[in-house]
Amino acid sequence: MSRIKEFNLPDLGEGLTEGEILTWLVKVGDTIELNQPIVEVETAKAAVEIPAKWAGQVQAIFHPEGTTVEVGSPIIAIDTDPGAGPLEAPSTTATPTGDLPTPSAASLAAVEVAPAEGMVEPGLIGGPAPGGRTAVLVGYGPRTTTAKRRPRKALPPTPAPAPAPAPAPARAPALTSAAVDHGVVVGDKPAAIPMIPAPQVHDRRDEVSGGGLVLAKPPVRKLAKDLGVDLRALTGSGPLGSITREDVQQAASGATTAAEPVAVTSVATSAASFGADREQRIPVKGVRKLTAENMSRSAFTAPHVTEFLTVDVTRAMKALDRLRGRREWRDVRVSPLLLVAKAVLLAVQRHPMVNSTWAGDEIVVKEYVNLGIAAATERGLIVPNVKDAGRLSLRELADALNELVQTAKSGRTSPAAMSGGTLTITNVGVFGVDTGTPILPPGESAILAFGAVREMPWVHKGKVKARQVTTLGLSFDHRIIDGELGSKFLRDVGDFLTDPEAALLAWT
Template identity: 85%
Template sequence: MSDMSRIKTFNLPDLGEGLTEGEILAWLVKVGDIIELNQPIVEVETAKAAVEIPAKWAGQVQAIHHPEGTTVEVGTPIIAIDTDPGAGPLETPSTTATPSGDLPTPSAASLAAVEVAPAEGMIEPGLIGGAAPGGRTAVLVGYGPRTTAAKRRPRKGEVPAQAVATPTTSTIPAPQVHDRRGGASGGVLAKPPVRKLAKDLGVDLGTLTGSGPLGSITREDVQQAANGATVVVAEPIAAATAPSFGADREQRIPVKGVRKLTAENMSRSAFTAPHVTEFLTVDVTRAMKALDRLRGRREWRDVRVSPLLLVAKAVLLAVQRHPMVNSTWAGDEIVVKEYVNLGIAAATERGLIVPNVKDAGRLSLRELADALNDLVQTAKSGRTSPAAMSGGTLTITNVGVFGVDTGTPILPPGESAILAFGAVREMPWVHKGKVKVRQVTTLGLSFDHRIIDGELGSKFLRDVGDFLTDPEAALLAWT
């Protein structure tokens, strides 16, 4: 096998619908490593999610073209792999990235053509799309077809260029503070493959000190612990719990990734769709008792059951009565959808995301509970894929978990309604002619007034409220 055919360069694929760039969060391999087919090699953050990209070939890593913290455009070469390292040393050495992230000037010996990964077949499992259509292209080692330079985020402790020019500008600190054992939430921060490895090797992740990004636990950490290496339990760093302000007493946080995309989508939605919001306060005492009875059933004892489950079921049943609520404004037509991809707004370390349960209307109550639990856990772990956040048709935002009574939520782009579910509180309520202490919540429904008029919005909200007032009776009557 010739050197030209041995060295294959892999370009950053399209990791979502129309995404044009991604930030390299962490390299999971280094130059010289022997890697396997489909082994995760790099973690990349896009405007929608943080995803791991698997190796398209087995072999030895010859070059990493961009360091961690670099924002790279789709189609840019990011890594070179020798697919036949057993064939002996290469005649022309590959170019590797310098510690600063800048590629050195190629010498005459390093201008060997390499084979670029074909676009076809490189799609991350669970993601939408892949690399742009194309074929094989001969390029210089470490150089791709793009004409603009990659942008590198300032490293920790490194003063940005503008900070040097302007004395009052402070270094940008990381916006989130993480415990080395587990991240901002206090749990163990580890990716699913690492968790599986730890389980297989009998290693307790809670006893390890993470050496990966944000203090995450890596495969090497688990393997060292399994081989009898000394285990050190890290204590939280108290000094890092407060924001770091500069001399001007200001902190500057870059707007990028999920937060940037959310801001763009919400601004577009707010000034495109005419929003109307209605409110309904309901007595949910019976609904809370129904949840308690559900938790007591043998087949539900291992399932996390929350009021959100009943709210989701109420919305799905109300859609059956009022299908126009589950529609999209498409300019010269309204697209009414029979399926409901139910979005659940989730606050994560990376910002607000709205993954959705696909075809939720076809799920049983138990299947819906499992789907909601999986969705929430995946979002908390930061592993929500772009596919899980696309195609939503109707959304619930549970502001009650923050102790908030209700709100006026903004519609996700392409959707016609979003329901805010407020906190459930004990309040005085007139029940059967007497004032009693009951459990009460307030619902807020925002909708697109181009599609949903006041009558339709009011009927939909009323039906959701009726279900939550007496879910058992509603299930018997509506299904």
């Protein structure tokens, strides 16, 4: 068995299929221990550190930071027995012929692959190969999957005047699928193929006549083909001179208007390029991508109804002040959200159908409450939840909410903490707004928006006085919760916040 083992991106649960490499915690040549964190990966739900599956020495890192990798794809190679001496090159059935030099065994390292992948081309890991060539995958290098990547077809050469053609050089045998799988860049010309070319910092580069290069991603190439734009005639404005969609669209706009009068062409070109240098394009991925998908699915699946209630919470705010003054609560952060959470949990006990899920041919009523708290983070909106919150005391609930918020702000919320929610609170009041019409998290039947607490004129005991007032907004799934049930639930939450001490005495 080979000493070199490839560690694949593990399945992090909840149907996640990919992750983005945020930070490598090790580098090539480092000696690592079993279960030592080696990489931080951002999934669609959270940023998590992944521990090493084996102890040993890092031989190669297949994906640089910022790369999105599919679950199951190799991300790092580890020599599990670095003290056993130099690595030996594996035997191969595809040996280059002609005048191509053959790399020495000392410059190569073996990589263990599954039998289904066949053999591995030499030179994938290790030092420089003979002839001045550099082996791929030294440190960072491209990594693809055999099932999804195939050699690109060559572009037809553009005719150009040239001297009498020289004799065609001897061809090297075709590279195997295993070589393509391990990031070998295949040239597009039917010329002799070097043993292994140096690693490239970009991909999808095609050779054209005259030795020029066209750098463009496959979607851009398809767009250019559809619009009839010759990529070889364009100058790229993207990174490393790559051709972008905007470059193709501008070229297409110019080509379309070429036959029009000069004035029309000028206007069209100006409109196409106006403000292009003042636009920011943000990739939709990770948490933001998952949130968009979930919200779209929920909004067009569950029939939403939203009701509002404005309540006087002056007594609740005074109760919080008294609570903060108690000796056993002096080290606890107490916020109005704590009382809102307690009100929701008590109201669920009176109306358990609110804490349920629509399952097609049945309604699943939960006897536990995993209370979700919507949190805005730098990576987007996440909704971690307090497990079985209904069983917690008020002090335990306060501690759980504080820990949940701090973990979310630090970006360390785990996927498990964001799964299994049954009922959610979104505290939009922290942003200074009165309330909103929140969209249900998928699988839940109700979500409560808690607005800002403001001092407002209010009729109290027959007189207009300045009171602390807030507005609640309850969105619910009308397949499960009708207007009566939703109204009663919202009214009970409001009654608790109006006079929490009296409600506790009456309800418990």
